[in-house]
Amino acid sequence: MPFVVLLSAGVILGGCTGNKKGNPFFSEFKTPFQVPPFEQIQPADYMPAFQEGIKQHNKEIGDIINNTEAPSFDNTIVALDRSGELLRTVATVFGNINEANTNDELQKIEQEAMPILTRHGDEIYMNDKLFARVKAIYDKKDQLGLNPEQAKLLDNTYKDFVRAGANLSASDKDKLRKINEELSMLTLKFGNNLLAENKSYQLVIDNPADLAGMPQSAIDAAAAAAKEKKLDGKWVFTLDVPSITPFLQYDQNRKLREAIKTAYANRA
Structure with missing residues (x-):
């Protein structure tokens, strides 16, 4: 080796x-x-x-x-x-x-x-x-x-x-x-x-209903990510594991889960 x-x-x-x-x-x-x-x-x-x-x-x-x-x-x-x-x-x-x-x-x-x-x-x-x-x-x-x-x-x-x-x-x-x-x-x-x-992709959510099922810790992290990008009042999810994993596991919006999963699978 x-x-x-x-x-x-x-x-x-x-x-x-x-x-x-x-x-x-x-x-x-x-x-x-x-x-x-x-x-x-x-x-x-x-x-x-x-x-x-x-x-x-x-x-x-x-x-x-x-x-x-x-x-x-x-x-x-x-x-x-x-x-x-x-x-x-x-x-x-x-x-x-x-x-x-x-x-x-x-x-x-x-x-x-x-x-x-x-x-x-x-x-x-x-x-x-x-x-x-x-x-x-x-x-x-x-x-x-x-x-x-x-x-x-x-x-x-x-x-x-x-x-x-x-x-x-x-x-x-x-x-x-x-x-x-x-x-x-x-x-x-x-x-x-x-x-x-990973850096270029972001899923921006502006409707709280699209966060249904998500744990509060993941919602807070997405809000903080949005604030860093000057998107106050919204939520940002990325392809980084700590962000995408809870979204795929808990979010109840199937279309959004499919969108971020497809982006993750098609990297590079």
């Missing part, structure tokens, strides 16, 4: 120590349970943290590859699993913020970071020397006396490499790298198209 995919599903970890003054990612998160200090993180913090995270991760991967000891579960599989802490932290925080509260600035960062992260993942999973160490351990897995958790980690790690192209020829790896980079940008483009559709 490409590293960029792993990043999007990674667990949030505490920030790593660094010397980039003022950037929250380069100091320990002094919060309960090391939850990221979201209120302190600025858009300008992300790219330097991504770049430093990749630098640190490359060094960790290099240490694994250049280890003169024979490949073992601890010096290869565990070391690989624990590598990339800063990069995983930055990507997880950025991914959550970008999904929940994106804006033009964050989208520009995403467009800059995505191809870099994709190439970084390919460089790891298509590294012949690194895969040789992983495969050497996998090939003798039945002799290692691993517990179920260790066996699962080894199996997942090996399959991640294989599925990401580790067994391909050099020419096929080059083809896959190009496909992965193109796919990452197309994925971004599709997501941005969906976002643009």
Whole structure:
């Protein structure tokens, strides 16, 4: 599995120590349970943290590859699993913020970071020397006396490499790298198209009778949305999940439900 995919599903970890003054990612998160200090993180913090995270991760991967000891579960599989802490932290925080509260600035960062992260993942999973160490351990897995958790980690790690192209020829790896980079940008483009559709559509209601069946909380939210758009006295519903979901579930006007559902289905 490409590293960029792993990043999007990674667990949030505490920030790593660094010397980039003022950037929250380069100091320990002094919060309960090391939850990221979201209120302190600025858009300008992300790219330097991504770049430093990749630098640190490359060094960790290099240490694994250049280890003169024979490949073992601890010096290869565990070391690989624990590598990339800063990069995983930055990507997880950025991914959550970008999904929940994106804006033009964050989208520009995403467009800059995505191809870099994709190439970084390919460089790891298509590294012949690194895969040789992983495969050497996998090939003798039945002799290692691993517990179920260790066996699962080894199996997942090996399959991640294989599925990401580790067994391909050099020419096929080059083809896959190009496909992965193109796919990452197309994925971004599709997501941005969906976002643009969500922003452009609004169902404006000016007759209170058309709100029959709706819970008061949803009505109040629609009134607030209308006020933001200078449509005082009306109600606005959008394709955003918190807006469209209660409308489809509770509103008793079938034609209006059909209209907003059709708009949602035809996005991008």
